[in-house]
Amino acid sequence: MYAYLAVWPFLLTFGIVSSAVAAPRSVAILNGAHDQNAGAELARDLRAALDMETALRPLRAGELARALEESLPPMASRQERLAAARSTAARATDALVRMQYRRVFDQLEEAEELLLAVAPGPDVSRRLANLAFLRAIVLLRDDRTAQALDELRAVRRLDPQRPELDPSRYPPQIVRLFAIAGTAVSPTAALRVTAAFDGATVYIDGLRSGSTPALTYVSPGVHYVTGIFPGDHAIGERVTVAPGQTVTVKLRLTRVTVDDRARYVRRQLLDGAPIAPSGGEAVRQAASRAAALSSVEVVIVVGDDQGGVLWTSLYEASSGRLGKWRRVKRNGEARDVFWQLGLITLPPLRPDSIAPTDPGSDSPGKRWWTPSRVKASVALGVIASVVGVSLYHLRQTSQVQTVSGSTCCTVSPATK
Numbered sequence: 001m002y003a004y005l006a007v008w009p010f011l012l013t014f015g016i017v018s019s020a021v022a023a024p025r026s027v028a029i030l031n032g033a034h035d036q037n038a039g040a041e042l043a044r045d046l047r048a049a050l051d052m053e054t055a056l057r058p059l060r061a062g063e064l065a066r067a068l069e070e071s072l073p074p075m076a077s078r079q080e081r082l083a084a085a086r087s088t089a090a091r092a093t094d095a096l097v098r099m100q101y102r103r104v105f106d107q108l109e110e111a112e113e114l115l116l117a118v119a120p121g122p123d124v125s126r127r128l129a130n131l132a133f134l135r136a137i138v139l140l141r142d143d144r145t146a147q148a149l150d151e152l153r154a155v156r157r158l159d160p161q162r163p164e165l166d167p168s169r170y171p172p173q174i175v176r177l178f179a180i181a182g183t184a185v186s187p188t189a190a191l192r193v194t195a196a197f198d199g200a201t202v203y204i205d206g207l208r209s210g211s212t213p214a215l216t217y218v219s220p221g222v223h224y225v226t227g228i229f230p231g232d233h234a235i236g237e238r239v240t241v242a243p244g245q246t247v248t249v250k251l252r253l254t255r256v257t258v259d260d261r262a263r264y265v266r267r268q269l270l271d272g273a274p275i276a277p278s279g280g281e282a283v284r285q286a287a288s289r290a291a292a293l294s295s296v297e298v299v300i301v302v303g304d305d306q307g308g309v310l311w312t313s314l315y316e317a318s319s320g321r322l323g324k325w326r327r328v329k330r331n332g333e334a335r336d337v338f339w340q341l342g343l344i345t346l347p348p349l350r351p352d353s354i355a356p357t358d359p360g361s362d363s364p365g366k367r368w369w370t371p372s373r374v375k376a377s378v379a380l381g382v383i384a385s386v387v388g389v390s391l392y393h394l395r396q397t398s399q400v401q402t403v404s405g406s407t408c409c410t411v412s413p414a415t416k
Contacts, residue, residue, distance in 0.1 A: 067266075
């Protein structure tokens with residue numbers, strides 16, 4: 001009997017702790033479907049269903065949640081910016097042929113603005129050199145030889161591998177000036193580059209030139225200054241500096257927000273083939289970044305296959321493991337996904353109708369059969385069973401003792 005009584009406090013404590021202490025698991029949703037609208041619709045259903053589960057806590061609604069779940073806005077990638085700059089440069093060439101010089105300068109400025117918003121590289125430098133060369137041609141036609149020479153020197157710095165001009169293709173004046181631009185010029189000017197914070201990497205004419213605040217001595221003329229800071233967008237300016245002059249360039253770097261990082265993670269997923277149902281390491285890394293950005297325990301990854309069918313997988317931040325892909329039923333609904341992924345312990349009561357209830361309808365609210373409550377109910381049931389058995393055993397023992405006492409104290413007539 002005492003053994004049963006000793007078990008009661010343990011079971012009672014188990015039930016109370018399981019019910020009260022179990023904290024809900026934080027969940028984020030990563031929409032990696034190529035069909036962004038279908039993925040966003042499923043993400044909305046999953047979020048609404050998460051709000052009804054006491055054992056699960058969705059990522060707080062806000063900019064970060066929208067960046068992970070909703071359809072991505074159009075955004076120019078590096079290649080798209082380079083392509084746009086190439087098209088703008090082509091329009092500038094067409095305007096040059098038509099002798100629309102004012103339009104040429106406008107198109108060149110637009111193309112430079114596109115290129116200076118891209119991280120520096122050999123491809124960017126060559127395109128900037130092409131723009132400077134077109135500007136030099138226009139300046140020569142306007143008899144501004146000194147300015148044209150500055151532009152050609154910028155061409156030489158940006159694209160040092162560019163061959164000498166073919167006299168059969170170019171006018172003698174531009175050929176002669178291009179050759180002069182190849183001669184060395186003493187760095188009698190200076191560029192002081194600053195930013196709102198120190199440590200931004202500075203590039204001058206495509207070459208790395210220290211970090212902000214930076215003071216670099218350069219040759220007089222035209223220069224392209226670009227700055228990059230980890231976590232920020234690239235920004236650059238076209239600067240003209242005279243001999244003996246020091247020009248201060250303050251870079252207006254724009255901080256990359258957490259939302260921007262989340263969108264970047266998704267864009268990396270969308271750059272390749274559909275991720276489901278065979279997405280592996282790339283998807284796991286994307287889910288890991290999403291979990292780190294949103295500080296959640298698990299991430300529901302939404303993807304689609306070549307046929308546009310939606311799939312889901314579960315990423316566990318604690319173990320770094322990406323679970324098996326589960327196909328989303330055509331007529332199934334959000335809570336079925338939770339059950340398939342193992343986020344809830346009991347299957348839906350009606351597999352054909354398991355969507356989150358419309359908040360405007362007469363819904364019973366959140367379901368009571370959460371894991372913590374199920375454990376508490378089981379524990380209380382065990383406690384009740386033990387109490388019943390113990391009481392029954394106690395009663396039987398009392399009856400045996402009563403009978404034994406009566407037999408002991410009765411004296412038969414023969415004994416008397």
